[in-house]
Amino acid sequence: MxxxxxxxxxxxxxxxxxxxxxxxxxxxxxxxxxxxxxxxxxxxKCEWDYSYSVREEDNWVKRTGKKKGRTQxxxxxxxxxxxxxxxxxxxxxxxxxxxxxxxxxxxxxxxxxxxxxxxxxxxxxxxxxxxxxxxxxxxxxxxxxxxxxxxxxCKIRDAAECTKTSMVKTCCCIPRGDVIVTANLDKMTYQTGEEATILIDVKNNSSINTSHMVVRLMRGIRLRGADAHRERSKKEPKCLMDVMSMSSYEGCASGSFKRTNAPIKLWSQQHEIDKADILPSTSGSVVRCNYHIDIEVVVPWAPDVELQVPIQIKPPKNKTWEEWxxxxxxxxxxxxxxxxxxxxxxxxxxxxxxxxxxxxxx
The missing domain is CATH 2.60.40.640 (Immunoglobulin-like)
Structure with a gap:
């Protein structure tokens, strides 16, 4: 043979x-x-079900279709x-x-x-x-x-530090001083199943205590496709935004400085053993998947201070190659x-x- x-x-x-x-x-x-x-x-390639309405006589009727996109x-x-x-x-x-x-x-x-x-x-x-x-x-x-x-x-800058300064205004117009949020990551690119280490510094120069801080790992998937069976179907995007993990931390008092160590697991509790549910980043023309860490400092009676830090996630090890x-x-x-x-x-x-x-x- x-x-x-x-x-x-x-x-x-x-x-x-x-x-x-x-x-x-x-x-x-x-x-x-x-x-x-x-x-x-x-x-x-991508495909997804969608619904649309068509006019039949004097009524609007709901129909379902499938949009597809593909690039070789x-x-x-x-x-x-x-x-x-x-x-x-x-x-x-x-x-x-x-x-x-x-x-x-x-x-x-x-x-x-x-x-x-x-x-x-x-x-x-x-x-x-x-x-x-x-x-x-x-x-x-x-x-x-x-x-x-x-x-x-990797299209993310090498620097692993991001800073945002925001003026706190109550009643939409009364300035109360600024809040400076700085995030430091150990790196910007991670492997699926790793744990990201992020240090968050909050310097509260305002006259208002922040109530708490929320840290979220956000995933955005964008697909582009069209319905080949409809002449008027355009190659429109479908966007899926998901919160992959979320943690809450104490606030920062007025006139003080607070440093928080906020570890982020790049897997969910349902996959604590195999750690395989965090999808890798990709930047195709019809399939895209991006991640960012969303840091939200909650300020009572005023707009929250938000900082977004992009990260990239690499695919898992090639098991078929390793097991050959x-x-x-x-x-x-x-x-x-x-x-x-x-x-x-x-x-x-x-x-x-x-x-x-x-x-x-x-």
Whole structure:
């Protein structure tokens, strides 16, 4: 039985990085094919149910429809090798490299179905090696697929300190002095399941005691799509704003300074064990997911002082890559020099980029 598998140098990437990998192929039986293909794809898509009204005779009738959006922003279909005759029998490995485009949106998956209102959003990547047997047999196709995890390129400034000064006015117009709120984060980019550490300084120069302070982790999802079955349907956005966590802290007396340590768990109580329900950030054209920490200092009889601190959340570790096990025959494979733009030189193959990807004989 013929076998094929694919292995990359790591499981998580960022746009602009280079994927280094190897396709392992065991040809025990003749294959009526001359080509080994490498395919890399990335897409984003979304869909959701919505309602609208149409005029029928003298009445307005409520109808339901589905809006969809999709973008294919990455598609590689490249021959790694093309033999003059059919594949030779034996064990072989085919090294490759590919530079990911800059600015790729992060991996993302969201699905919700509440009260008949279904929402689906996805940003997904995969890499595939494929040998197609030209004999026409559907069972003769050899292929191996690995999912890729892409982190959104960080667009947040490096500084982890944000400050806001607000004049406290009672009765909408009487000034009572200002309140200065400063937030210091240990970093601006986090992994799903981590705990964010934020120090909040409140300097109350006003003549009014603040009653309390509320800290919320906010998530905003924006989708863009249209209903293909309605001529007048526009590509309009759907926005979902959720409070992921919320904590309350003591207020700050007039003329005083107060420092609060406000840890924020990047998971909910329902997922205390796996910590997997916080979706990663992504910035696609039809699927977007952003986070910010909302700090609200509540002032009696006056507008509250609010400060928003954006953060970015990276996707979880690529479990399929981490749990991959090499086949027993991989160490018997012989190198084949690949062709085309994904070809790898001998110098690159011997570099640290392929460390752990090439399976050496035991």
């Amino acid at each position: 013929n076998e094929i598998c694919i292995r990359t140098n790591k499981g998580e990437y960022v746009g602009g990085e280079t994927i280094f990998g190897i396709v392992y192929l065991a040809v025990r039986n003749p294959i009526q094919s001359r080509k080994l293909k490498l395919k890399i794809k990335g897409h984003e 922003f990455l598609e590689l279909n490249q021959n790694l090798i093309e033999y003059e005759d059919d594949f030779p029998l034996g064990y072989f490995f085919y090294p490759f490299q590919y530079v990911l485009p800059q600015g790729l949106p992060g991996t993302f998956y969201y699905k919700c179905d509440e009260k008949g209102n279904s929402v689906l959003a996805e940003v997904a990547y995969k890499i595939k090696a494929e040998v197609v047997d030209t004999s026409g047999s559907s069972d003769a196709k050899l292929k191996a697929v690995q999912l890729l995890s892409i982190s959104d390129r 096990k090499s086949p027993s025959w991989a160490s018997e494979c012989h190198r084949v020099i690949t062709q085309g733009p994904c070809a790898v030189t001998a110098k690159t193959l011997d570099s640290a980029s392929f460390s752990g990807v090439i399976i050496s004989p035991q």
